[in-house]
Amino acid sequence: MTLPSSIDETVDLLARGSYVADRSLSTVVFLALKMGRPLLLEGEAGVGKTEIAKVLAQALGRRLIRLQCYEGLDTAAAVYEWNYQAQMIEIRLAEAEGVETRDELGKDIFSERFLIRRPLLQALEPSVEGPPVLLIDELDRTDEPFEAYLLEVLSDFQVTVPEIGTIHADNPPIVIVTSNRTREIHDALKRRCLYHWVDYPNAERELDILRLKAPQAPEELSQQVVAFVQQLRQMDLYKSPGVAETLDWANALTHLNALSLDANNVNDTLGTLLKYQDDIARVQGSEAARILEEIRMAASAAQ
């Protein structure tokens, strides 16, 4: 699969991977592919940042290499490590055979045969289907030293292993970096990336997503779910529900055989939508009833 050559083609490409993208997101994805730059996606949890990388890999027929970040992520887990057990055995064998000089042994046990490749190194290797999609997920969870290291990898697409030398990617991978903004990513890294803030979708787009991803939900229910969630996002909650939560909720309600929202099933299933007790306590009961009433009014006014 070749890369899209215009923004319209990018929209189609994402749609084929059943991702409903708006124009702004398609534009920035197109530019990232065209200019060969990493794409930094920031946004609240559950707005579909990670999904973009998955869809791109699938739609382009590329391999997806995922690096999940966490505090304390180091080169041994992210880039490469030596296979110490195998090296030990090699040394013992060499001793048993009564081998050669120490230099040769050293050269031998630090050869590529004993190198364990971790995601960043894997992403630099050539592959038949074309350069892979490298997803660096939740970069904000790791610490500044790793970010600084990443800076080098993302600007030159090369990694240095002291015992072997520098490994360089002839065809750089497609890099997608995501962040939930639990801390600010350093400006130096941001400058090397194209930046996009992934926002909550509007009602129309969210309904499209719901139809595509939860087709078994009745149409009336889907519309009400979207209207309800959109209302919740207007409220000053600690954590507004993301698209992932909307889908969860629609699925939960479908499993309960609900055909439309009512006060009971909203209160019973609110836990799939809101994840903070304070938020749930605020919405449950009278507030939920008020929103439901508003939705009904709006629906009957529209008819």
Next chain:
Amino acid sequence: MAEPQQGRLAENIVHFARVLRRAGMPAGPRQVIEAIEAVQAAGLTHRKDFYWTLHATLVKRHEHHELFDQAFHVFWRDPKLIDRMMSMMLPEIEARDETREETSRRLAEALFGQNDVEATEEPDIDIDASETFSAQDVLRTKDFEQMSAAELAEARAAIARLRLPLDESRTRRTRAAVRGQLVDMRATMRASLRSSGIIPLKRRDFRTKRPPLVVLCDISGSMSVYARVFLHFLHALTNARDRVHVFLFGTRLTNVTRELRHRDIDEAIERVTQAVDDWDGGTRIGETLHRFNVDWARRVLGQGAVVLLVTDGLDREAGEGVEPEITRLHRQTKRLIWLNPLLRYDRFEPKSLGIRALLPHVDEFRPVHNIQSLTALVEALSGEPERMKTGKKAA
């Protein structure tokens, strides 16, 4: 696209970036080149695509979106107009120093170089609001000349004497250590090649790091005397260690971390006074804590942050809404330290509703009204966070 036209477009993009820069967005030359490349790659078909192409290359922070949006619509409607405006205003603009947070005003200044009308027309309000609750934002720039010479000297002396805290928490990152807990296989393997016979085990241990520090400082009328001295301390703190975030609040919350990061103390404080417009006003603790919890908590409280809350707890809204917000704040931090200048009175009793709401949720409660108390604070910061943590979790 024809050559000369393209040249003109590139020129306009350069101008546009200059407008953004002047409005306070960091759009460097590298980004401008990228923007031009991106526009060439995307082609000029729709205005909307053009908008998002420039957006992708020039905007690097979510906060800058609004500013970009406004600038785009003004600039690309008639770039020539702005061009002329700018060339007329140029010398004046160059002399200006942009630090304001208000986006639209900032943009207006960047585009037209107009002076802030508000500042000149405002009558000089002079109400002594100390130790009282004032019901109105006193919207004026605080003059730091008012700080008495004795006060300043005291503050400087205090700051000079302060040894910055060294509380450290264990991270999951490791370093080589002779008596470490972990075996360093890589180093061991290398060492084994150097000698034959017994393989000496090399070791590693966990690295320690200072946790981030978040300061929430009250600058309302009843606090102003202390807030000024405390700003000097905050300035020293911000510049001496990384990951310090400083917020000031009266009736609204302002993030002044960037302003404080300028090295010169006078300039830093000058910038802070410009950024904050509720000096010496009332306090709305509940509301400002809520804003902090919603807008900032998840961004700055990660990685085991310690929070310093500097306030006297006197709340204009009589402690309304303080309780749930401080509970939430407390739950999200490793350690919450409340600094209260009212503790200078020996017979201080927590009578105010605001104070009573705050008190059960802090890990430590300390005075902050003179140099001794600042020194004590430094000791508190370098104390034993582990013990505090377990105490808190048990409660």
